[in-house]
Amino acid sequence: MSRRSWRELDESDVRVRPNRRGSRPRSKRRPDHADAVAALVVGVDRGRWTCALDADPDQLVTAMRARELGRTPVVVGDRVSLVGDTSGAADTLARIVRVSDRESVLRRTADDTDPYERVVVANAHQLVIVTALADPPPRLGFIDRCLVAAYAGGLEPVLCLTKSDLASPDSILSGYEGLDLPVVVTRHDTEPAELRSRLAGRVSALVGHSGVGKSTLVNHLVPSARRATGEVSSVGKGRHTSTSAVALPLEGGGWVVDTPGIRSFGLAHISADDVVSAFPGLAEAAEECPPHCGHLGAPEDPGCHLDRHVEEGDGSQGRLDSLRRLLLSRAGQDTEG
Numbered sequence: 001m002s003r004r005s006w007r008e009l010d011e012s013d014v015r016v017r018p019n020r021r022g023s024r025p026r027s028k029r030r031p032d033h034a035d036a037v038a039a040l041v042v043g044v045d046r047g048r049w050t051c052a053l054d055a056d057p058d059q060l061v062t063a064m065r066a067r068e069l070g071r072t073p074v075v076v077g078d079r080v081s082l083v084g085d086t087s088g089a090a091d092t093l094a095r096i097v098r099v100s101d102r103e104s105v106l107r108r109t110a111d112d113t114d115p116y117e118r119v120v121v122a123n124a125h126q127l128v129i130v131t132a133l134a135d136p137p138p139r140l141g142f143i144d145r146c147l148v149a150a151y152a153g154g155l156e157p158v159l160c161l162t163k164s165d166l167a168s169p170d171s172i173l174s175g176y177e178g179l180d181l182p183v184v185v186t187r188h189d190t191e192p193a194e195l196r197s198r199l200a201g202r203v204s205a206l207v208g209h210s211g212v213g214k215s216t217l218v219n220h221l222v223p224s225a226r227r228a229t230g231e232v233s234s235v236g237k238g239r240h241t242s243t244s245a246v247a248l249p250l251e252g253g254g255w256v257v258d259t260p261g262i263r264s265f266g267l268a269h270i271s272a273d274d275v276v277s278a279f280p281g282l283a284e285a286a287e288e289c290p291p292h293c294g295h296l297g298a299p300e301d302p303g304c305h306l307d308r309h310v311e312e313g314d315g316s317q318g319r320l321d322s323l324r325r326l327l328l329s330r331a332g333q334d335t336e337g
């Protein structure tokens, strides 16, 4: 069975210019950029990329994309090579000449203003799904869609349940027992120590609907970021309206990537097998399934081997149920996301 991996789904791959047979070689030799320096993209704004040299938050440089890259997407989290003026001094501009292969990709979904699914964060190790326990009430469909996006994109999901002063996490927790999903519970008046230790030294993308307390959380984690929260309302200090991702440095190492405006994920291109492959044990069992099995079980997939696998005592029913709920959310049967 051939499994597509997120690597093959990377949009930068499909945009590679075809090597037209018979076209004359370019007269100008491509520079090899032996003097290029490594940097991490931490922000993108209208054709300018903010890059941290050697991923050091104290060495920020503004860069443009070198012409030779064409329209190669460069997003927050990308590891790039810079040439030119990398002093970071005011009004200087370095050039991005290379984008490294991505270790993971988080895509936002296509919408009315942009019909393409696009990678919004590259190379994040984890996806922190921020959900309030109340006000606004939790949306399980959103969590499920985030999980699918994380598994398919090569990120480890972490569920962060906020506003625990308003409601208990118990019922939500029971809904995710079947998954090996780390859960942290937070509230605004308490230091998020457990979350902080999960983020240390890693790149973590934070996603969540408006009002769940994501900015409050980010301000705990990165006080210098001063993300606008729901309480800020005075004119001129309004809530941030930026819709692009930004990486904020954690003290002691690691980055949190805030993703304002990104509320749903591109799942259209994700196959059932992409999701199943994130479930060790079930993934191997699925190799016994008939061709093109969607793994939903009867009536859709009556021959799915996963049912037999669990009946024979080799896997837990709860875990299979969780997997199937995710497969359904991928198939668009849940539209909350």
Ligand SMILES: Nc1nc2c(ncn2[C@@H]2O[C@H](COP(=O)(O)OP(=O)(O)OP(=O)(O)O)[C@@H](O)[C@H]2O)c(=O)[nH]1
Pocket: 162, 163, 164, 165, 166, 186, 187, 188, 189, 208, 209, 210, 211, 212, 213, 214, 215, 216, 217, 228, 229, 230, 231, 239
């Ligand atoms: N009771 C309670 N309220 C909280 C908690 N965390 C945040 N809030 C409040 O919830 C509201 C929304 O918080 P924000 O941090 O702005 O939420 P957000 O997810 O960043 O929302 P956007 O800025 O719209 O993206 C604010 O009024 C916060 O004060 C919490 O743990 N408990």
Ligand SMILES: [Zn+2]
Pocket: 286, 289, 290, 293, 294, 295, 296, 301, 303, 304, 305, 306
């Ligand atoms: Zn199957």
